[in-house]
Amino acid sequence: MWAQRELSLTGRPRGFHLVSEEVADGLPELDRLEIGLLHVFMRHTSASLTLNENAATAVLHDFRSWFDAAVPEDAPYWTHRSEGPDDMPAHIKTSLLGSSVTLPVAQGRLALGTWQGIYLCEHREQGGPRTLLVTAWGEERRGG
DSSP states (O other): OEEEEEEEEOOOEEEEEEOHHHHHHTOGGGGGEEEEEEEEEEOOSSEEEEEEEOSOHHHHHHHHHHHHHHSOTTOTTOOOOTTOTTHHHHHHHHHHHOSEEEEEEETTEEOOOTTEEEEEEEEEEEOOOEEEEEEEEEEEOTTO
């Protein structure tokens, strides 16, 4: 079985935002898979996706602090500045984290670890709505 959908996420401010449920709910065909994979692709160059800790909110704060310090907006070496001071750093952060995640599916659900979640990493102050292309494939459940 193959299934693919485009999902729209509401705009969020800069930071790391848990979207695991939005992704899973956005592809109802997921519950038909006994075993498979889910590929989630971000269709933007200034936001990214990652899989990480979903329990402690301090982790999200620390991620943002580290990325903002590692890739500063006011660096004198940026030449691409036409879309604002947060644009080029957003592109670099996206390249560091990546534009997709691939996750296992078992018995109709994402087979994530206890403390794992999918994060939309918004690198612009206000990135606006974001679009994901979500693709699932695998073996269907019996009776599914």
